[in-house]
Amino acid sequence: MNAGIPESHLTDGSGAANSGSAKSGIGVPGADGSGADRQGIHPTAGRYRWVIVALLFAATAINYIDRQMIGVLKPTLEAEFHWTESDFAGIVFWFQLAYAIGYLSFGKVVDVLGARIGYAIALVIWTISHMAHGFASGVTSFAMARFGLGIGESGNFPAGIRAVTDWFPQKERAFAIGLFNAGANVGAILTPLIVPLLVLWFDWRVAFFVTGIFGILWLIAWWAMYRHPNEHARVTRGELAWIQQDPADPVEKIGWSKLLTVRETWAFALGKFLIDPIWWFFLFWLPGYLFERYNLDLKTFGLPLAAIYLISDLGSVGGGWLSSRLIKAGKTPNFARKITMLICAFCVLPIWFAQSLDSVWAAVLVIGIATAAHQAFSANLYTFPSDVFPRGAVGSVVGIGGTVGAFGGMGMALFAGYILDTTHSYEVLFGICAGAYLLALAVVHLLSPRLAPAKV
Numbered sequence: 001m002n003a004g005i006p007e008s009h010l011t012d013g014s015g016a017a018n019s020g021s022a023k024s025g026i027g028v029p030g031a032d033g034s035g036a037d038r039q040g041i042h043p044t045a046g047r048y049r050w051v052i053v054a055l056l057f058a059a060t061a062i063n064y065i066d067r068q069m070i071g072v073l074k075p076t077l078e079a080e081f082h083w084t085e086s087d088f089a090g091i092v093f094w095f096q097l098a099y100a101i102g103y104l105s106f107g108k109v110v111d112v113l114g115a116r117i118g119y120a121i122a123l124v125i126w127t128i129s130h131m132a133h134g135f136a137s138g139v140t141s142f143a144m145a146r147f148g149l150g151i152g153e154s155g156n157f158p159a160g161i162r163a164v165t166d167w168f169p170q171k172e173r174a175f176a177i178g179l180f181n182a183g184a185n186v187g188a189i190l191t192p193l194i195v196p197l198l199v200l201w202f203d204w205r206v207a208f209f210v211t212g213i214f215g216i217l218w219l220i221a222w223w224a225m226y227r228h229p230n231e232h233a234r235v236t237r238g239e240l241a242w243i244q245q246d247p248a249d250p251v252e253k254i255g256w257s258k259l260l261t262v263r264e265t266w267a268f269a270l271g272k273f274l275i276d277p278i279w280w281f282f283l284f285w286l287p288g289y290l291f292e293r294y295n296l297d298l299k300t301f302g303l304p305l306a307a308i309y310l311i312s313d314l315g316s317v318g319g320g321w322l323s324s325r326l327i328k329a330g331k332t333p334n335f336a337r338k339i340t341m342l343i344c345a346f347c348v349l350p351i352w353f354a355q356s357l358d359s360v361w362a363a364v365l366v367i368g369i370a371t372a373a374h375q376a377f378s379a380n381l382y383t384f385p386s387d388v389f390p391r392g393a394v395g396s397v398v399g400i401g402g403t404v405g406a407f408g409g410m411g412m413a414l415f416a417g418y419i420l421d422t423t424h425s426y427e428v429l430f431g432i433c434a435g436a437y438l439l440a441l442a443v444v445h446l447l448s449p450r451l452a453p454a455k456v
Contacts, residue, residue: 048229048235049167049168049243051225052163053167053180057179057183057186060183061190064185064283065191066126066127068191069133069195069208070095070133070146071284071286072191073207074288075288075291076199077204081138081139083139086417086418087139089418091143092146092284093414095149095150096150096280096406096407096409099402099406099409101151102152103157103158103398103402103403104399105399106399107397107399108256108395110162110399111393114162115160115163116222116223116226118158118162119156120223122154122159123155123215123218123219126148126149126152126215127212127215127216127219129146129149131209133145134208134209135205154402158395158402159395161382161394161398162398164176164177164180165386166228166243167229171324171327173387174336174379175317177383178318179316181316181378181379182313182375186309188305188306189309192287192301193303194211198210254396258456259397264397264447264454265397265400266447268384268401269400269404269405270404270447271440271444272408273408274437274440274443275377275436275440276409277408277412277436278432279374279378280412280413281433282367282370282374285416286305286308286367296360304361307361307368311369312368313372315375315376316376316378320376322343324336326339337451338444340377341381341444344376344380345377345437345441346438348369348370348434349434349435350434351430352433354366355427381440388454389453416429
């Protein structure tokens with residue numbers, strides 16, 4: 001039930017069969033999943049798959065710059081348009097509703113069209129919508145722009161995880177996903193450093209137009225450089241053998257109606273439902289929290305916020321590295337993924353007390369460790385579909401999970417707006433953050449105790 005596929009089922013990323021090509025895998029040791037001449041397979045036989053990870057990393061960074069700008073600009077926009085916390089929560093709600101719809105749709109799009117085309121479609125939609133923010137003039141127009149952004153940005157992870165599934169064997173996937181997922185933190189680091197400067201030099205509308213150019217440049221690079229590994233001129237036969245070393249699985253498409261009846265689908269989806277709202281909360285409300293709690297302004301809050309996401313980056317890479325390392329050391333994927341997630345869940349617990357810290361840098365450390373733990377936990381949860389589902393179902397399962405997670409985020413947005421308008425305190429919200437990851441791991445383990453292949 002892993003990523004390797006026999007040459008008769010290899011696709012070009014669009015779902016079409018691709019047999020008989022120069023890189024079809026015929027004669028490549030281990031390409032058929034049989035284990036023949038497996039000693040000839042080596043991770044250094046080629047390295048182009050890491051170029052693909054670099055592209056995914058860059059796209060995810062751009063995705064998060066575009067996504068987080070509304071949070072960084074929250075104090076500026078609230079002052080100009082006189083928004084309440086509930087007004088801001090409503091704008092976030094429409095983004096997450098679109099994200100829920102788009103995530104489910106893009107999961108299917110990626111399964112049918114492949115990563116190359118699916119990612120390009122997503123990028124075009126989200127870049128146009130991102131730049132449309134520069135024309136917004138109030139709650140309604142911002143909500144419309146955010147809705148379009150949510151539709152487009154929802155394609156990032158289904159397409160990225162499909163690309164990793166196509167380009168990496170199981171033993172490397174968690175690390176690869178951790179690497180490209182670290183782009184989220186780089187984007188979150190860059191946003192509070194770049195955007196305030198653009199606002200101070202020009203204004204907030206120009207900031208949306210300038211950052212939109214990043215997406216256009218990435219799209220050009222993606223279209224020029226990405227192909228399925230089976231048909232890529234830069235992939236050596238040795239690297240192709242390494243990529244395809246896992247036992248073969250079928251690539252026939254599996255419908256949502258079937259997937260929704262499988263326990264493993266809900267293990268992933270409910271895990272996302274519990275942890276995704278926490279990340280959305282960090283992303284959209286942390287800038288305002290630093291402004292209010294520590295009396296920072298547009299010139300001074302960028303460095304503490306960037307430091308939080310710099311720490312997060314270490315967690316994203318470290319979480320993927322740890323579980324991959326444990327697997328290489330002989331541990332089962334079930335043990336490796338879950339022990340890593342358990343460590344992460346414990347690392348989030350101190351955030352409950354963050355609001356009591358009077359030092360901004362002490363708060364940065366505690367919140368940074370929590371966000372790093374989220375990213376490490378998330379990197380391992382994201383490997384779950386490719387661990388237990390056949391390739392033809394991975395995009396759809398990721399889409400289902402992302403949709404359920406976005407619904408959780410919608411509820412968290414409305415709840416956060418209500419709590420902050422009524423209590424003006426983050427204590428309840430930080431308490432929810434602290435307990436979410438232990439509960440998520442318990443749900444995943446209950447529904448998939450052995451990380452066994454899903455019976456689909």
